[in-house]
Amino acid sequence: MRIIESILAAVLAVSGTSHVFADGLRVELDCNGESLHFIEPGDQDKVALVLHNDGDKTLEGEFALGIREQSDHPFTRRPMGTVRIRPGQSLRRPMSASMIGSRLGMRYLEWSFTPKGGNEQTGRKSLALLEPVGVTPIDKSAEFLFGNQGVGYHPAEERFDWDIRESCLRLMALSGAKIVRMSPDWEEYNEQSRGYRWDRFNETLDLLDKYGMEAQVLIAYGGQWWAKSDQTRAKMKRESVHPGGSWRYPPRLDLWREWVRQVAIHGKGRVRFYEIWNEPDLPFFKGTADEYIELLKAAYEEIKAVDPDARVMTGGIGYMGHAHYRPEILEAILTDGKDYFDIQAHHCHHATWGFMEELESRLLPLREKHGITQPLYFNETAKSRNFAREHEQSLQATQVPIYAWSKGAMAWHWFIAWNPPATKGSESGYHMFNPDFTPRPVWVAYNNSARLLRGRHFVKQIDIGSGRFAYLFNGKGTFTGNGSDDQVVVIWNLSPRLADEPLVFDVGNARVWMSDWFGNREELPVLEGRVAITAATETRYLVLEGVKGEVEYLGPLLTVENVVRLEPGKTTPVVATLHNPFRKTRAFHVTWDAGSELTVVEPKGSRVRVSAGQSVTVEPRVTLIQPLAQDKSVVLRGEVNVVGTSWGGSMELPIRSRIGIDSTAAPGSLAKFVLDQPTQVDSLVAESPDTIRFKWTGPADLSAKGWLWREGDALKLRVDVTDDVHLAPFEGSQIWQADSLQVAIAVPGQAGFWELGAALDDRGRVQKAAWQTPRNINDPTGQFDADVQRIDGVMRYDLTLPLGMLGLNDANLAKGFGFNFVINDSDEDNVRSSAIRLAEGIVINKDSTRFPVFLFDEVSGY
Secondary structure: OOHHHHHOOOOOEEOOEEOEOOOOEEEEEEEOOOOOOEEOOOOHHHEEEEEEEOOOOOEEEEEEEEEEOOOOOOOOOEEEEEEEEOOOOEEEEEOOHHHHOOOOEEEEEEEEEEEOOOOOEEEEEEEEEOOOOOOOOOOOOOOOEEEEOOEOOOOOHHHOOHHHHHHHHHHHHHOOOOEEEEOOOHHHHEOHHHOEOOHHHHHHHHHHHHOOOEEEEEEOOOOHHHEOOHHHHHHHHHHOOOOOOHHHOOEOHHHHHHHHHHHHHHHOOOEEEEEEOEOOOOOOOOOOHHHHHHHHHHHHHHHHHHOOOOEEEOOEEOOOOOOOOOHHHHHHHHOOOOOOOOEEEEOOOOOHHHHHHHHHHHHHHHHHHOOOOOOEEEEEEOOOOOOOOHHHHHHHHHHHHHHHHHOOOOEEEEOOOEOOOOOOHHHHHOOOEOOOOOEOHHHHHHHHHHHHHOOOEEEEEEOOOOOEEEEEEEOOOOOOOOOOOOEEEEEEEOOOOOOEOEEEEEOOOOEEEEEOOOOOEEEOOOEOOEEEEEOOOOOEEEEEEOOOOOOEEEEEOEEEOOOEEEOOOOEEEOOEEEEOOOOOOEEEEEEEEEOOOEEEEEOOEEEEEEOOOOEEEEOOEEEEOOOOOOOOOEEEEEEEEEOOOOOEEEEEEEEEEEEEEOOOOOOOOOOOEEEOOHHHEEEOOOOOHHHHHHOOOOOOOEEEEEEEEEEOOEEEEEEEEEEOOOOOOOOHHHHHHOOEEEEEEEOOOOOOOEEEEEEEOOOOOEEEEEEEOOOOOOOHHHHOEEEEEEEOOEEEEEEEEEHHHHOOOHHHHHHOEEEEEEEEEOOOOOOOOEEEEOOOOOOOOOOHHHOOEEEEOHHHOO
């Protein structure tokens, strides 16, 4: 099936690379004829690149090819020889199975063509190697539904041609989705004089039936003809010049009831779930809370009158931390509207930590306050990422649904399956497949999660310590060979300050597998019923076959207590604890290894006897060869094995360097810090369609240079900020919400850390703030100086921080102190849209263990 290639042959850019070269060379990827560009194990030798000459001259030049498994991995293109292709002809270059490899996951094929006498041209395509879940029958008794948002900017599959819709629904079904969010278009369906037309609605439902999925129907939006008044109609007409502006107003109630009734009639027996409006808490709804409750109540009554078995959902709340969030809408839903819905829908486009915070701090307490027992349904969640950080989406796609499931949710959707080529901004980064239907890693990770967990029962969350998460499921899933007594434990480490440590579980006589997030499985050794698995940032699955009873967590095998920061060139012990989880004394072999930037001095290996249930301390001595960048770390790897067996586990400990500062130097031409990279930017708005304009666009949008030094009894900081729009309407402690500087300092021996800041407000006044202190100082803003002024096209911040105020003295200056700073950015609507920072730990999570550690050079006596 090559429908996608023909439909999108004119697309010139996918994943940031060109498909059609300027001289007429067009490169296609053939994955055994599969238009979705994936292969299954055993078909690695059925991949080929096809080079077409669409020009009018013979192409001759050198062709080279490189392959990598992750988009941010280094790679080398290797020469593949000279190619010569006449006009209108093609050349097929088969790839060997060894080039593709056997590990499940992604492959990025990157090639170059250098014509004789011309410049090198490059291109890229992706393919996936996976075991697809495949099309399976609908199971309406399932405890939890894996779903997908659907196609395009919002759930409007029907505006795409049949081939596009079928390809999108097929890719969802293959990866294990069982429900798809779709939205019949009221404006299109209501051809006033001729009544409603339902051909595309029925076509989509037919396709869903074909691929073993069902619909979650969103009912919302319309046109100027539905306006409640002439005044509203006039507003809608004025706003219709802006795409999506006019259809956000609440409609006439009689017309709304008629539309909802028609949808329910045509969905009866085929649609279980109806959602009433999209994100009514955000600008997608321009009515009042009372008006939304009117719509919800009317829809509930009409749907139930037609189909009593149908389930009515609230409009999915966008994000309770959104800059435009209207809390009165959700309050009204949970109070005045609580009798008019069967399911509460929620969104939240965020990484795992943000999703957890939304539930724990905002949503779940509010549900408890109002006594809401209707289940939660998360029908629009994702994290927008593009090449070369798109693998990060796999974290969110494998962790957020598990966490939501553990909190009683009945379903979760990824946003979205596919977007058309013209999609721009953050919307271009959500999808599972690129516009040319080449896959992204989130599709493979989603598939594996559905394979292992779909159809199972959530048992409990296992407490494996702060910052780490483990969730137990049992029952028969779709994983090959599983029986009804099998269990799966999903594990991840959410905190970068923690080492990836081996955790020990009591699994009895079970056979145990470890699966990574792409489905690569490794059988783990079991000794005396014990198995060890490392909790890592990447989601891992402990698959237990034939478990009798419930798996029990016994604790870490090897652990370290503190974040380790080393002074370059100085040998330092790393204190680790080895625990014996067995019922008798065991001898363990412990080895340590590091990369080229770190040397293990002693011991690189040791043999230790530990009594049953007891712990001992092991202390490798390591040396950091040279300083690391402020936000970089190296890894010390520890391996533990029970002597004479294959049983054991591994630990990876991130190590950062302490950074020296010339205590006598004032700012010069060379910046101590440069903040201008995408990896230094934190987006602070929900990654949803209406906030695209707030995204960081590059150094001209926001960047900074900074200098830190000691001057007498004070710490001095200067930061020069480049910002295209300066907006600072706030005063005092609220200045963080717009353009401002925040500085964080963690002093050895103090509980907590200092968080201070400054801004130049819109009236030209310098504002100072102190958000937290570790020394019980009520208001230290009068004890430090700040000057902010525009100089030579930059906004210059100068802070003078007395050492005595901070509690810094010669002793702890020599030990090193944690330091971090961030520039907040607001360009519109008083919204802090993004922030650029020296290192993590100040913007999103307040965590001083992530701060770089600085110490003054010995030449100055400190």
